[in-house]
Amino acid sequence: MLADTPEPPYYAVIFTSLMRDDSAGYAAMADKMLTLAQDQPGFLGVESAREEIGITVSYWADLEAIRAWKRDIDHREAQRLGRERWYAAYRTRIARVERDYGFDH
Amino acid sequence: MLADTPEPPYYAVIFTSLMRDDSAGYAAMADKMLTLAQDQPGFLGVESAREEIGITVSYWADLEAIRAWKRDIDHREAQRLGRERWYAAYRTRIARVERDYGFDH
Numbered sequence: 001m002l003a004d005t006p007e008p009p010y011y012a013v014i015f016t017s018l019m020r021d022d023s024a025g026y027a028a029m030a031d032k033m034l035t036l037a038q039d040q041p042g043f044l045g046v047e048s049a050r051e052e053i054g055i056t057v058s059y060w061a062d063l064e065a066i067r068a069w070k071r072d073i074d075h076r077e078a079q080r081l082g083r084e085r086w087y088a089a090y091r092t093r094i095a096r097v098e099r100d101y102g103f104d105h
Numbered sequence: 106m107l108a109d110t111p112e113p114p115y116y117a118v119i120f121t122s123l124m125r126d127d128s129a130g131y132a133a134m135a136d137k138m139l140t141l142a143q144d145q146p147g148f149l150g151v152e153s154a155r156e157e158i159g160i161t162v163s164y165w166a167d168l169e170a171i172r173a174w175k176r177d178i179d180h181r182e183a184q185r186l187g188r189e190r191w192y193a194a195y196r197t198r199i200a201r202v203e204r205d206y207g208f209d210h
Binding site: 001002005008012014016017018020047048049050051052053054055057083087088089090091092093094095096097098099100101102103104 | 122208
């Protein structure tokens with residue numbers, strides 16, 4: 001469930017959003033985009049949770065992989081619908097992961 | 106609700122976790138740590154959501170601010186309790202935010 005990413009450095013796309021009240025069609029599109037993202041070159045993993053806000057962090061090998069996914073034709077259509085229908089606000093942050101640590105029982 | 110961060114560069118701490126079944130005491134400690142973090146030098150904002158996994162992304166001016174918060178005595182006690190009592194697994198990723206964009210209706 002936690003993304004099993006390789007040794008840094010790699011990149012994270014931190015996507016946070018607030019939904020509008022009517023989210024018809026959103027869940028199906030989110031599932032489709034998740035499936036598509038996982039097939040992209042350079043995709044390393046994803047972590048997602050939604051309460052009052054939604055947070056999706058996807059991990060990528062390099063900036064070129066992020067750029068290619070942003071330009072993907074189906075993803076572009078999803079981004080357009082997101083702005084027009086589903087999101088009240090969102091923010092995308094592109095970040096270089098420099099260090100990680102953790103534990104597992 | 107979405108963090109109102111300044112122009113990049115700045116830093117993100119991406120903390121993702123799986124809870125154990127018994128989370129007694131966790132919510133109160135999480136609230137306390139959130140309040141404390143917001144008073145730290147260099148703190149820029151935080152975004153948090155939990156479903157199957159928990160994701161908390163905190164934003165910081167620089168690495169020294171992150172190090173100082175990691176060493177904070179109350180925070181160290183919270184980290185210890187997290188490992189001993191609350192988390193089945195967690196991962197902390199330190200990342201440099203290089204670019205961000207978004208929109209607001």
